[in-house]
Amino acid sequence: MSHARCLPLSPWSLAAALCLVTGCEQVVDIADGWRRDASVPGASHDGSSGTDGSPGAEDAGTLRDAQASWDGAEAQWDGAAATDAANSDAALADADAMPAAADSGLPGLDGGACGAAYQPPCPGSGCTGGACLDGNVCVPPGAAGSSSGVVCAGGAWESCGTAGLPCCSFSTCEAGACCSGQVCVTAGQPCTADLGTCLGPSCDGCGAPGEPCCSDPSGAGDFCTGSRLVCNNGACASCGLAGAPCCEGGWCEGGGCCIDALCVAGGGPCASGEGSCSGGGCTGGTSGACGALGQPECAQSGCSAAFSTATGGACVSCGGEGQPCCPSGNDSACGAGFVCSAAACTRCGGAGQPCCLGAVCWTGACDNDLCP
Numbered sequence: 001m002s003h004a005r006c007l008p009l010s011p012w013s014l015a016a017a018l019c020l021v022t023g024c025e026q027v028v029d030i031a032d033g034w035r036r037d038a039s040v041p042g043a044s045h046d047g048s049s050g051t052d053g054s055p056g057a058e059d060a061g062t063l064r065d066a067q068a069s070w071d072g073a074e075a076q077w078d079g080a081a082a083t084d085a086a087n088s089d090a091a092l093a094d095a096d097a098m099p100a101a102a103d104s105g106l107p108g109l110d111g112g113a114c115g116a117a118y119q120p121p122c123p124g125s126g127c128t129g130g131a132c133l134d135g136n137v138c139v140p141p142g143a144a145g146s147s148s149g150v151v152c153a154g155g156a157w158e159s160c161g162t163a164g165l166p167c168c169s170f171s172t173c174e175a176g177a178c179c180s181g182q183v184c185v186t187a188g189q190p191c192t193a194d195l196g197t198c199l200g201p202s203c204d205g206c207g208a209p210g211e212p213c214c215s216d217p218s219g220a221g222d223f224c225t226g227s228r229l230v231c232n233n234g235a236c237a238s239c240g241l242a243g244a245p246c247c248e249g250g251w252c253e254g255g256g257c258c259i260d261a262l263c264v265a266g267g268g269p270c271a272s273g274e275g276s277c278s279g280g281g282c283t284g285g286t287s288g289a290c291g292a293l294g295q296p297e298c299a300q301s302g303c304s305a306a307f308s309t310a311t312g313g314a315c316v317s318c319g320g321e322g323q324p325c326c327p328s329g330n331d332s333a334c335g336a337g338f339v340c341s342a343a344a345c346t347r348c349g350g351a352g353q354p355c356c357l358g359a360v361c362w363t364g365a366c367d368n369d370l371c372p
Contacts, residue, residue, distance in 0.1 A: 115131070115138055116131065116293060117293065117307040117317055117319075118306075119137070119293070120136050120138070121136070121137075127139075127155075128317075129319075129320025129321050129323045130154060130155040130321040131152065131155070132155065132156065132157050140152065140249065140307045140320060141153060141154065141319060141320055141336050141337055141338060142169060142319065143169050143249075143335070149161060149168070150168075151168050151169055152336065153335075153336035154337025155321070158336075160184070161173050161174055162177075162184055163185065163186040163189070164183065165184055166182055166183060166184070166337075170227050170228040171227055171228070171248075172227040173201075173227070174186075175200075176200035176201075177198065177200060178191055178198035178201050178202070178203050178207065178225040178226075179224075179226070179227070180192040180195065180203060180214075180225055180360070181214075181216065181359065181360045182336055182337075182356045182358060182360045183358065183360045185203075191203035191204070191225070191358075192359050192366075193217050193366075194217070195207075195358075201225050201226035201227070206225070206236075207226060207229075208224075209237070210236065212235055212236075213231035213234060213235065213236055214358070216357050216358060217359055217369075218354070218359070220341065220357050221331045221332060223333075223357055223358060230245050230247050232245040239251075240253045241253060241263060242265035242268065244263055245263070246258035248328045249306055249319050249326045249335070250304070250305070250306050250307065250308065250328075251307070252264070252265075252306070255278075255279050256277060257277035257280055257281070257291065257305070258304050259271065259277075259302070259304050264277045264304075266279070270300075270301045271298065271299075271300030271301045272300065273286045273300075274286075274298050274300060274301050279292060280292050280293075280305030280308075281295055282301050291308075292305040293307075293316070293317060294315065295314070296314060296315070297313050297315055303315035307319050308326075309324050309325075309327060319333065319334050319338070321338055321345060321346070321347055322344065322346075323344065323345050324343060324344060325340035325344065337349065348371075349361055349362045349363070350362060350363060350371060351372065352370065352371065353370070354369060354371070355370065355371055
């Protein structure tokens, strides 16, 4: 097994280090105290640099070996994940292209809404639903921020992409590895959920492009194990481009719209009479703007923005803690650190919590859909 260079940012990272030594099935219970700090790595709660600039400086008493600065940690990541970058340039480029605070047309940036996906943090409470703060914008769980090699997972920025760590955005892992539910598995090692051996990116015949989707034993949903794929009509297909299926969370590149589970490029037509796609929503139609977060659901196009779904005729956030599960191909999905249960996203992977997608626990082996 290749030995990844894990950054000691949180219990996720410490659990991954033990995975390399003992195997992921035997990880001890160190994830109970997941940090819920929704700020970017190396930042204080208000988004400014920590006193020593180190990632998770507030946890220094627990993580005594943390690097002196995020820049130093990021440099180590870059060296350890060179093959990851070579293997997944397209996926990471798309992650970087996700909406940022300065993008136009995003709900909440000018209208007062706050805390949800790609909105500014709420005064006094920050980001909601397990989103993570990146500068002055809340990034939904499962998505990338402005720093490389991290993903928003369970409300905190976590190192990602190598063996035993969470998958990066778009289910991206290092070259030859598999994103088995929510964790990266090295080629030649067992995938989670008894899915056989990782053959990069296939788990013994499921999860790769054109292969059947892998099934979660708890019924939490089907999933694919390769980068930038979505389960579509029972098979794994590329997602995010105009005319292709929408990626998990209804994401389409370049601020496109997800309409009828297919991506429509910005400027492209929404349903008849609903205008054109702009910033994830539909504008210029006879009934006014619709489909984006905080706007009415479009009569025909539905809620077309990423990480949104319809509730009571309005488009609300999905995929985070306590939020509805997001539409995902022909299934439903939640962001990293959460699992879809009874149509809502609940925290997973810790002691006494449901297993994450792919029977993943950070406290030991999944047993009867619960983590020990």
